[in-house]
Amino acid sequence: xAYIEVKGLKYQYPATETMALKGLDFSIEKGEFxxxxxxxxxxxxxxxxxxxxxxxxxYRGAYGGSITIGGLDIAKASNAEICTTVGLxxxxxxxxxxxxxxxxxxxIAFGLQNIGIEKQEMIRRVNEAMEMLDITAxxxxxxxxxxxxxxxxxxxxxxxxxxxxxxxxxEPTSQLxxxxxxxxxxxxxxMTQAGITIIIAEHKIExxxxxxxxxxxxxxxxxxxxxxxxxxxxxxxxxxxxxxxxVYTSAAEKLDKRKPESGLYPVTLSDAAKCIGTDIPRVVLxxxxxxxxxxxxxxxxITFSYDGRKNIIEHLSLKLDSRPTAIIGQNGAGxxxxxxLLKGLLKPTQGSITLAGEDVVGxxxxxxxxxxxxxxxxPNDQVFKNNVMDEVMFGPMNIGFTKxxxxxxxxxxLSEVQLEWAKDINPYDxxxxxxKLVAIASVLAxxxxxxxxxxxxxxxxxxxxxRIAEVINKLxxxxxxxxxxxxxxxxxxxxxxxxxxxxxGTILADDxxxxxxxxxxxxxxxxxxxxxxxxxxxxxxxxxxxLSVDEIEKKATAGADR
Numbered sequence: 001x002a003y004i005e006v007k008g009l010k011y012q013y014p015a016t017e018t019m020a021l022k023g024l025d026f027s028i029e030k031g032e033f034x035x036x037x038x039x040x041x042x043x044x045x046x047x048x049x050x051x052x053x054x055x056x057x058x059y060r061g062a063y064g065g066s067i068t069i070g071g072l073d074i075a076k077a078s079n080a081e082i083c084t085t086v087g088l089x090x091x092x093x094x095x096x097x098x099x100x101x102x103x104x105x106x107x108i109a110f111g112l113q114n115i116g117i118e119k120q121e122m123i124r125r126v127n128e129a130m131e132m133l134d135i136t137a138x139x140x141x142x143x144x145x146x147x148x149x150x151x152x153x154x155x156x157x158x159x160x161x162x163x164x165x166x167x168x169x170x171e172p173t174s175q176l177x178x179x180x181x182x183x184x185x186x187x188x189x190x191m192t193q194a195g196i197t198i199i200i201a202e203h204k205i206e207x208x209x210x211x212x213x214x215x216x217x218x219x220x221x222x223x224x225x226x227x228x229x230x231x232x233x234x235x236x237x238x239x240x241x242x243x244x245x246x247v248y249t250s251a252a253e254k255l256d257k258r259k260p261e262s263g264l265y266p267v268t269l270s271d272a273a274k275c276i277g278t279d280i281p282r283v284v285l286x287x288x289x290x291x292x293x294x295x296x297x298x299x300x301x302i303t304f305s306y307d308g309r310k311n312i313i314e315h316l317s318l319k320l321d322s323r324p325t326a327i328i329g330q331n332g333a334g335x336x337x338x339x340x341l342l343k344g345l346l347k348p349t350q351g352s353i354t355l356a357g358e359d360v361v362g363x364x365x366x367x368x369x370x371x372x373x374x375x376x377x378x379p380n381d382q383v384f385k386n387n388v389m390d391e392v393m394f395g396p397m398n399i400g401f402t403k404x405x406x407x408x409x410x411x412x413x414l415s416e417v418q419l420e421w422a423k424d425i426n427p428y429d430x431x432x433x434x435x436k437l438v439a440i441a442s443v444l445a446x447x448x449x450x451x452x453x454x455x456x457x458x459x460x461x462x463x464x465x466x467r468i469a470e471v472i473n474k475l476x477x478x479x480x481x482x483x484x485x486x487x488x489x490x491x492x493x494x495x496x497x498x499x500x501x502x503x504x505g506t507i508l509a510d511d512x513x514x515x516x517x518x519x520x521x522x523x524x525x526x527x528x529x530x531x532x533x534x535x536x537x538x539x540x541x542x543x544x545x546x547l548s549v550d551e552i553e554k555k556a557t558a559g560a561d562r
Contacts, residue, residue: 002027002028002029003028003029003030003069003070003197004027004028004029004067004068004069004070004166004197005027005066005067005068006024006025006026006027006065006066006067007025007065007066007068008023008024008025008064008065008066009021009023009024009025009047009050009064009065009066009067010022010023010024010062010063010064010065011046011050011055011056011061011062011063011064012061012062013046013059013061014059014060014061016061019062019221020043020046020221021043021046021047021050021221022043022220022221022222023065023222024043024047024065024221024222024223025223026216026223026226028197028199029197030070030195030197031192031193031195031196031197032192032197032198032213032214033188033189033192033197033198033200033211033212033213034197034198034199034200034212034213034214034215034216035200035201035202035208035209035211035212035214035215035216035229036048036199036200036201036202036215036216036218037201037202037203037205037208037215037216037217037218037243038217038218038219038224038241038242038243039219039241039242039243039461039462039463040242040431040433040434040459040460040461040463040464041431042218042219042220042221042241042242043218043220043221043222044170044201044218045091045170045201045431046221047201047218048088048168048169048170048199048201049088049170050067050074051067051069051074051086051088051166051168051199052074052082052083052086052087052088052168053074053075053077053079053082054088056075057075063075069085069086069165069166070085070165072085074086080115083111083114083115083162083164084115084162084164085164085165085166086164086165086166086167086168087159087160087162087164087166087167087168088159088168088169088170089155089156089159089167089168089169089170089172090155090170091170091171091174091432091459092378092380092432093148093151093152093154093155093175094151094378094380096155096158096159097143097144097151097154097155098110101143102142103139103140103141103142103143104130104135104138104139104140104141104142104143104146104154105126105130105139105140107143107154107158108126108129108130108154108157108158108161109122109123109126109161110158111158111159111161111162112125112126112161112162115162125161125162125163126157126161128161129157129158129160129161130157132157132160132187133153133154133156133157133160133183133184133187134153134180134183135150135153135154135157138150138154145306146332147331147332147336148175148331148336148377148378148455149175149176149177149180149330149331149332149487150331150332151175152172152173152174152175152176153176153180153184153331155172156169156172156184160187160191163196164196165195165196165197166196166197166198166199167188167191167196167197167198167199168199168200169188169198169199169200169201169202170201171201171202171203171459172184172200172202173185173202173204173207174203174458174459175331175377175455175458175487176331176487177329177330177331177487177526177527177528178487178489178527178528178529179330179527179528179529180330180331180527181204181207181487182207182529185207185210185211188200188211189211200212203243203459203460203461205233205243205244205245205246206246206247206248206268206269206532208229209229209233209246209248209249209267209268210267210268210269212229213228214226214227214228214229215227215228215229215232215233217232217241217243219241219242224241229267230259230262230264230265230266230267231264233245233246233249233265233267234249234264234265234267239462242461242462242463243461243462244462245265245267246267246268246532247490247531247532247533247536247549248266248267248268248269248271248272248532248536249265249266249267249272250549251272251276251281251533251536251549251552252265252266252272252275252276253265254549254552254553254554255276255279255281255552255554256554257272257275257276257279258275259271259275269532269535269536269539270539272536272539273536273539273540276536276540277540278540278541279555280540280541280542280555281542281552281553281554281555282552282553282554282555283537283542283544283545283546283551283552283553284551284552284553285514285546285551286548286550286551288497289473289476289477291322291476291477291479292322292479293321293322293323294321294322294479294481295319295320295321295322295356296320296321296322296355296356296449296450296481297318297319297320297342297353297354297355297360297450298319298320298352298353298354298355298357299316299317299318299319299320299341299342299351299352299353300317300351300352300353301315301316301317301350301351301352302315302316302317302341302348302350302351302352302353303315303316303348303349303350303351304337304341304346304347304348304349305349311505312334312337312505313334313337313338313341313348313505314505314506315351316338316351316505316506316507317351318500318507318510320481320483321481321498322476322479322480322481323476323497323498324472324475324476324482324483324484324495324496324497324498325482325483325484325496325497325498325499325500326483326484326485326486326492326495326496326498326499326500326513327339327483327484327485327486327499327500327502328485328486328487328489328492328499328500328501328502328526328528329501329502329503329508329526329527329528330503330526330527330528333502333503333504333505333526334502334504334505334506335485335502336377336454336485337505338502339374339452339454339483339485340374341353342355342360342372342450342452342483343365343368343372343374343452344360344361344363344364344365344368344372345365345374347361348361355371355372355449355450356449369395369398369399369446369448370399370400370446370448371448371449371450372448372449372450372452373395373443373444373446373448373450373451373452374443374451374452374454375436375439375440375443375451375452375453375454375456376439376454377454377455377458377485379427379432379435379436379438379439380435382439382442383427383428383435383438383439383442385427386426386427387423387424387425387426387427388414388419388422388423388424388425388426388427388430388438389407389410389414389423389424391427391438391442392410392413392414392438392441392442392445393406393407393410393445394442395442395443395445395446396409396410396445396446396447399446406445409445409446409447410441410442410445411423412444412445413441413442413444413445414441416441416444416467416470416471416474417437417438417440417441417444417467417468417471418437418467419434419437419438419441422434422438431459432458432459433458433459433460433461433464436456436458436459436460436464437464437467437468440453440456440468440471444471448480449480449481450480450481450482450483451475451480451481451482451483452483452484452485453468453472453482453483453484453485453486454484454485455485455486455487456468456484456486457486457488457491465488465491469491469494469495472484472495472496473495482496484496489517489528489529489530489531489532490531490532490533490548492513492531493513493517493531493534493547493548494547494548496513497512497513498510498511498512498513499511499512499513499516499517501516501519501522501523501526501528502526503522503525503526503527508522508525508526509522513547514545514547517530517531517534517545517547518545530545531547531548533546533547533548533549533551533552534546534547537552
């Protein structure tokens with residue numbers, strides 16, 4: 001008998017008409033690393049919550065089948081039995097925090113206190129978890145004062161410290177910078193060597209392809225495949241399941257390069273580089289549509305501090321224009337603080353900010369709301385109505401549009417993000433990905449001159465990212481200024497013309513997208529990585545940079561540029 005047995009698992013949430021899980025059957029051996037993937041609403045989060053008994057014991061609903069871990073029937077086990085066996089890292093760190101701890105240290109220790117861990121052992125485990133996730137410096141900070149990525153690290157640390165036999169993670173790195181994601185995956189991977197079983201639902205396909213022993217592919221609440229990463233991601237119908245294969249797999253497929261021993265496409269950087277070898281592809285840069293460039297923000301020598309002691313932004317100057325501009329950097333670099341200053345949600349302690357020559361600092365948030373739209377990183381900070389249509393209409397009605405005009409604009413905005421079907425639903429009955437799209441629609445309906453997106457791709461699958469990319473392209477075509485904060489470098493390369501790299505409240509680099517990813521010292525200092533295809537081109541020794549698979553082609557003749 002396998003360590004984890006899932007048999008005929010079915011589940012339907014209360015007051016819903018369809019089943020979220022429709023009869024899952026699979027088994028996992030102790031110490032395996034399992035990646036769970038599939039499009040949104042395929043059942044990934046529901047399955048994660050079933051592993052810890054939240055489904056059905058917390059959410060209720062109709063439940064059938066079973067999950068047993070080491071012989072323990074999870075649906076029938078007590079909370080004490082479950083929490084010493086299985087740990088779950090939620091998709092949204094806000095849902096993880098106890099609310100009873102005033103410091104990061106106490107938040108991580110909270111679970112240990114509740115299972116009776118001895119004090120010195122507790123302190124040792126908390127310090128070990130903080131060091132592993134590079135958050136020791138935040139030990140005395142309030143967890144709710146941290147950036148989204150820093151909060152995600154705290155949530156992961158709280159579960160790692162409990163040392164469960166099975167660790168279940170639901171998109172644990174969605175808000176982390178690239179190197180932070182790598183550190184988390186490596187830390188989790190080392191746990192399998194101690195016999196801990198890892199189950200991780202993740203949209204970062206390249207990561208789970210590299211680390212997972214097997215991939216569980218879900219579709220409409222059913223198991224579509226359960227096999228090695230190479231076999232799953234080499235399927236010729238993989239896109240029909242709502243996910244893209246790893247970039248390295250797509251590149252190898254385009255160049256017709258397979259692993260000789262298996263005949264399958266490679267799924268990791270190292271294997272793709274070996275398959276391509278010295279047959280360096282040509283690079284044909286794809287030009288984006290060009291539109292008139294107009295000046296927008298002029299930021300001059302601004303400084304900002306939350307507590308009056310430590311400056312988060314210090315003597316920063318910047319001129320922005322209507323080109324889609326991405327601001328990238330490690331968690332805590334000051335990116336969100338900067339855009340909140342642009343939006344007028346925060347006021348600099350010194351310096352000036354103007355928009356099209358008009359002072360921003362002296363204006364109220366209300367007076368700026370018709371000019372600058374801001375999509376928050378966490379949609380739960382933005383969404384507050386009980387109905388999607390009311391939520392999207394709230395903004396336009398509060399900047400002077402009539403109810404009829406607001407409704408018309410809101411329907412157009414919901415159509416842009418393909419959420420017309422959800423107009424009468426409570427936003428909190430939607431998943432995180434759709435709730436993020438509701439937040440985006442509520443800003444689009446206001447038709448502001450500037451739209452700021454803070455981590456727009458959080459929790460988004462292939463289809464969701466495509467919708468947001470289309471929104472950005474349409475905004476640019478209409479002459480709107482677009483600013484995005486992102487950790488998804490492939491999406492940055494796809495949608496943005498200009499990229500600003502930040503670290504510790506300062507600007508390290510600011511250039512066009514094809515050039516900025518060649519600035520290795522700045523990327524390293526900001527704990528960033530170039531897009532995956534650029535990493536592959538570097539690994540095979542190409543002197544050229546490509547930012548997408550579309551920009552590479554088979555070498556036409558011998559002697560192509562190296």
